[in-house]
Amino acid sequence: MPVPPPIRKALGIYDRQMERLNQAIRQQIGYFDSIRVLPYNGFGASDGVWLKGRVLADDKVDAEQGDNELEKLANMFRRAHTDEVPEAQVRVSFGKRTVQVETSWEGFFDVDILPDESLEPEALWHDVDLELISPRPHVDQPTFRFRGEVQIPSNPRIGIISDIDDTIIKTGADTIFRQARIVLLNGPYSRTPFAGVGAFYRALQNVDGEPTNPMFYVSSSPWNMYDLFDEFFRAHDIPKGTIFLTDFGLDRDKFIAGGHDHKTRRIQRVLDTYPDLDFIFIGDTGQHDPKLYRELVYENPGRVAAVYIRDVHPNVDEERDAEVGRIAEELESEGVQMLRVEDTLDAARHACEHGYIEPADLDRVVEACRAEQARPDEPRGAIKRLASRFLA
Structure with a gap:
């Protein structure tokens, strides 16, 4: 059921104000977690490619969570409550071309960039290099460079x-x-x-x-x-x-x-x-x-x-x-x-x-x-059963 527009507007204003407050605090004290650029697989053609990504200041949540149910539940909440980095500056390099983008209030960025002649013509996937320019965290972070990928089909049938x-x-x-x-x-x-x-x-x-x-x-x-x-x-x-x-x-x-x-x-x-x-x-x-x-x-x-x-x-x-x-x-x-x-x-x-x-x-x-044989789809264990009651 859609949320009524007046309520949605009020919640949106509250959400934005909280984001502004969080950013103001961050500008004063900085970040004490590693900051990572998370690129999502992009796509394009010879006349341009598109890549989306996000900048987050938090510990990476391991996709393979192991068998510990409490750990799985904790990872679920960590994944839902990300610490996004607004107004971060990210340099995106594709072949010989480079652009710099700024993240939104929720840490997202979109970039359109033109390929150059240096691309391998027969390859479907191509690397994109990303570098976090700012902000830089107070913690010791080994690298601020990250790698994404975009698909550019050269001779597809469908x-x-x-x-x-x-x-x-x-x-x-x-x-x-x-x-x-x-x-x-x-x-x-x-x-x-x-x-x-x-x-x-x-x-x-x-x-x-x-x-x-x-x-x-x-x-x-x-x-x-x-x-x-x-x-x-x-x-x-x-x-x-x-x-x-x-x-x-x-x-x-x-x-x-x-x-x-x-x-x-x-x-x-x-x-x-x-x-x-x-x-x-x-x-x-x-x-x-x-x-x-x-x-x-x-x-x-x-x-x-x-x-x-x-x-x-x-x-x-x-x-x-x-x-x-x-x-x-x-x-x-x-x-x-x-x-x-x-x-x-x-x-x-x-x-x-x-x-x-x-x-x-x-x-x-x-x-x-x-x-291939089907496996049970229902969650097992006490924690999963408890979460299922609230997420049913």
């Missing part, structure tokens, strides 16, 4: 845009609190993706056995969870891509205002970046993916090759099933197939039939689906 929650990993993300319970209380190595997802996504990305096609992931989760998703993809051999998350806050464009508009905006920017590239959309029936993808198909005629929608609750929600069916019929009339699939293999077979993946890769998806 692009892939996928939801994360209940599309790659089962989260129960029909509510943000259930999503928080599943993701925050489980490390990347104690959760598993849906069977066959890693093999299928690798097949979609690869051309002649090499990573070639750009991958993009969208979620309604906050940016504080970025490291969890990034490490989860690494742990389960899901292709590296650009991940778009949400900035939770009290402003009108942030989480408390509700909605999934940020997904539409991010996906549209990707489509605009590659005007000559067709895309595959992958989502699920649990949230608003079918409606969102329908809107994007209408706004970008001829750009969407196929839409795969995972049915997270088959034969349970008849009303939602009927709605997804109607949307599929609408898109069919536009020349776009939207398939509602119960497992990864259904999508992989369709992709192979239409030339989006190779037959040999389909065989690998079949093998992966057979080999």
